[in-house]
Amino acid sequence: MKYLHLIWAALFRRKTRTLLTLVSIIAAFLLFGMLDAVRTAFDSGNQSIAGVDRLVTSSRYSIIQPLPESLKTRIAAIPGVRDVGHANWFGGIYQDPKNFVFSYAVSPNYLDLYPEIHLPAGQRKAFDDNRTGAVIGDKLAQKYGWKVGDKIPLQSTIFPQKNGSKTWTFDIEGIFTVEKGAANGLDQMFMLHWKYFDEANAFGNGTVGWYIDRLADPALGDRVAHAIDALSANSDHETKTQTEQAFSASFAKQLGDIGLIVGSIMGAVFFTLILLTANTMAQAVRERTSELAVLKTMGFSSRSVLGLVLAESVLLLLIGGVIGLGLAAVLAPAIGKGSGGMINLPPVGAGSWAMGLGLMVLIGLVVGALPAWRAMRLNIVDALAGR
Amino acid sequence: MRKFKSFLRGLGLVAIVIAGLVIWSRLPWPAVLLLVVLLALWLVLTRRGRQTLSITGVGISTLRQRIGASLVVVVGIAGVVGVLVAMLAMGEGFQSTLQQTGSDDTAIVLRGGSNAELNSVLDRDSVNVVIQAPGVARSADGKPVASAEQSVVANLPKRSDASVEANVPIRGVGDEAWTLRPNVKIVQGRRFKPGLRELVVGQGAMRQFAGLDVGRQLRLAGQEWSIVGEFTSGDSHDSELWGDAQTVASAYRRGSSAQSVTVRLTSPQAFDAFKAALSSDPRLKVDVSTTREYFSKQSENLTKVIRVVGITVGVIMAIGAIFGALNTMFAAIAARAREIATLRAIGFRGLPVVVSVLMETMLLALLGGVLGGLISWLIFNGYTASTLGANFSQVVFQFKVSPELLWLGIKWAMAIGFVGGLFPAVRAARLPVTTALREL
Numbered sequence: 001m002k003y004l005h006l007i008w009a010a011l012f013r014r015k016t017r018t019l020l021t022l023v024s025i026i027a028a029f030l031l032f033g034m035l036d037a038v039r040t041a042f043d044s045g046n047q048s049i050a051g052v053d054r055l056v057t058s059s060r061y062s063i064i065q066p067l068p069e070s071l072k073t074r075i076a077a078i079p080g081v082r083d084v085g086h087a088n089w090f091g092g093i094y095q096d097p098k099n100f101v102f103s104y105a106v107s108p109n110y111l112d113l114y115p116e117i118h119l120p121a122g123q124r125k126a127f128d129d130n131r132t133g134a135v136i137g138d139k140l141a142q143k144y145g146w147k148v149g150d151k152i153p154l155q156s157t158i159f160p161q162k163n164g165s166k167t168w169t170f171d172i173e174g175i176f177t178v179e180k181g182a183a184n185g186l187d188q189m190f191m192l193h194w195k196y197f198d199e200a201n202a203f204g205n206g207t208v209g210w211y212i213d214r215l216a217d218p219a220l221g222d223r224v225a226h227a228i229d230a231l232s233a234n235s236d237h238e239t240k241t242q243t244e245q246a247f248s249a250s251f252a253k254q255l256g257d258i259g260l261i262v263g264s265i266m267g268a269v270f271f272t273l274i275l276l277t278a279n280t281m282a283q284a285v286r287e288r289t290s291e292l293a294v295l296k297t298m299g300f301s302s303r304s305v306l307g308l309v310l311a312e313s314v315l316l317l318l319i320g321g322v323i324g325l326g327l328a329a330v331l332a333p334a335i336g337k338g339s340g341g342m343i344n345l346p347p348v349g350a351g352s353w354a355m356g357l358g359l360m361v362l363i364g365l366v367v368g369a370l371p372a373w374r375a376m377r378l379n380i381v382d383a384l385a386g387r
Numbered sequence: 388m389r390k391f392k393s394f395l396r397g398l399g400l401v402a403i404v405i406a407g408l409v410i411w412s413r414l415p416w417p418a419v420l421l422l423v424v425l426l427a428l429w430l431v432l433t434r435r436g437r438q439t440l441s442i443t444g445v446g447i448s449t450l451r452q453r454i455g456a457s458l459v460v461v462v463g464i465a466g467v468v469g470v471l472v473a474m475l476a477m478g479e480g481f482q483s484t485l486q487q488t489g490s491d492d493t494a495i496v497l498r499g500g501s502n503a504e505l506n507s508v509l510d511r512d513s514v515n516v517v518i519q520a521p522g523v524a525r526s527a528d529g530k531p532v533a534s535a536e537q538s539v540v541a542n543l544p545k546r547s548d549a550s551v552e553a554n555v556p557i558r559g560v561g562d563e564a565w566t567l568r569p570n571v572k573i574v575q576g577r578r579f580k581p582g583l584r585e586l587v588v589g590q591g592a593m594r595q596f597a598g599l600d601v602g603r604q605l606r607l608a609g610q611e612w613s614i615v616g617e618f619t620s621g622d623s624h625d626s627e628l629w630g631d632a633q634t635v636a637s638a639y640r641r642g643s644s645a646q647s648v649t650v651r652l653t654s655p656q657a658f659d660a661f662k663a664a665l666s667s668d669p670r671l672k673v674d675v676s677t678t679r680e681y682f683s684k685q686s687e688n689l690t691k692v693i694r695v696v697g698i699t700v701g702v703i704m705a706i707g708a709i710f711g712a713l714n715t716m717f718a719a720i721a722a723r724a725r726e727i728a729t730l731r732a733i734g735f736r737g738l739p740v741v742v743s744v745l746m747e748t749m750l751l752a753l754l755g756g757v758l759g760g761l762i763s764w765l766i767f768n769g770y771t772a773s774t775l776g777a778n779f780s781q782v783v784f785q786f787k788v789s790p791e792l793l794w795l796g797i798k799w800a801m802a803i804g805f806v807g808g809l810f811p812a813v814r815a816a817r818l819p820v821t822t823a824l825r826e827l
Contacts, residue, residue: 016717017714017717017718020710020711020713020714020717021710021711021714023706023707023710024707024708024710024711024714025707027703027704027706027707027710028707030703031700031703031704031707035700060542061541061542061607061608061609062539062540062541062542062554063540063542063554064505064539064540064779065608065639091506097502155500157500157501157502157503157506158501158506160498164672166499166500203508234609235609236608236609236640237609238609240542250551250552253551253553254551254553254554254774254775254781255774255775256772256773256774256775257772264473265470265700268466268469268470268704269466269470269704269707271462271466272459272462272463272466272704272707272708272711273707275458275459275462275463276459276463276707276711276714279455279456279459279714279715280714282455283456283718
């Protein structure tokens, strides 16, 4: 620590060069922060702790295949299953096809399966009592400015009503909030009654899209999943039961290998960054050959000279990297707001920060290694003579 | 006063840079060619130009001594151009796959407001009304050339990673489908037989998903289907599995309904009449579009997102690369300060110095741009990937590194080189001769 101001002075010996290098580092880590946030968002299904006790049962062949509602009582009878709810994809849009609303038609007990959803008891009762009622997440309410008591017309892209109309009107009876750490997107949901949906919709009566099975004990997951799938084995509606995380992860994976794309971009960026800072460090050390020799003459050991140079490069990376990641943390929500919700960049999480800091130290050590080694091996006499 | 002057000069330079970049981004290639020719003429014919040439010659011949630093410029810019071109090639590939699908003389009819085939349902009566509508072409034996189709998806594991399952589109087609889409050709095996549980597989789907080889059995909707052929179409149908419409409908319990109807029109001009006839028919509530329009629309959103992401990433990387280039060129100028001052002392003017430093940087940038474009062309041109399309099923497409994209990449490289070289160049020309000569 006592050498800090020495390192600092060495770092800013050539202000222009250090500043220019810093901007490059900032750009690299700004990119890292944003891309890593995107990557984690796609993995978030795997990380959220809420929901470890839930399984999703859907058709084995594809999610678009409906399942009979009669399966519900049979699933509920399996030991280890605490509660079963079900839902249907409604495919709602609000006014314009661009305004897609994540809307599910849900069973009466669906909200009980999600303890991370908080809905005031009064609003819950109002929802239960109103056949055409709906409850929505607070983010969704914010997006369109919907309030409790509003009548909202949604068009379903899939299901017309029996009378041929595609517009369904719902009464907003409640706005729920979602606990931190819950799966992404839960706060954008629109839930309506499955019963109303099933009665009024023109086809597919008595079928559900998928079941949510709440377990008495998460450890029973595999056994219960097998038992549920065995119920319908060899029937015309075979099921596939998996954990909720695996279910949502399978959707993200369908978009393509996000991890690979992000990984290759970051590879290119960091390779360039290493080359760039290594060059800066090499120049810095070459320029200071005689100064380093003076340090050594004064009694600094070869090791501490090595340490000084390494510390300098790590410090350079840390300053640039922290500013870059900080910028990413500030910019990500700003971009989301600026694009009007078109592009939703998730905030930079603790995991990204930890990984970023690790990378800064690592790259700092890598780029500092060669110049530091050279500084350590410096021969005082040769260096002072300018040879 | 002096400070103020140099501040103004800096401001002026920034304004020049911004104006230059704006013009540069709009410039078509003939104009660029013209600029290059003009520059070459100036270099060869005028006194200043010849001075510039000789200074540049000195700079380039000493490049070898600054190889590490020069490499930073080249690699940095290659990275920017490589990533940019690869990202845009992905968008381009996806877009062109979907835009090639369909034509102006075939039309697709969906239930009103469905957006995608998967959401649509048309009952038997509506289907009959549609295929008898005016404007529908007829085959030699007088039957309308139309195919009432089913569109379902199946969950199949990917070939690259069997633990990832993706939605593969299955299309149940009528007898006329082969006439409707003449670009679909069987390359292996044979067509499916109507009434049997047989499938033919698109080439793209076969490459992306496991277990789709000809001769294999596939379990769909609780029944065994056999794969009897492979087809290629060069468009988004390549991602699909085709079977007989009736058989698919009964397997998925769709009854006698269909999800979409595709018809051949007597001519592209017949579309308006066809659409008008269907829209005014009180028995129907349908959306009508040409197949080209329908498939192009499906690529819009994703292509836009890819472009925005690609350019954002490119801009941030470019900023990093510009500062890397600035750093390198400032160091190069500092190393050659005495040499440049000597030149100025013996009568060389400022302009040749500025231009020669700029030329040197842009040459390095050009090298980087070509290298980056080449690398992404080698790795990504024709690279096959798939993603979730608008129909809730996978679209297999190939990255397409087009000449336009490569040209765009080189333009970016030159722009980065220009910005990265301009400031050091001006510094070199403005350094007071006496100070520079005294400097060690």
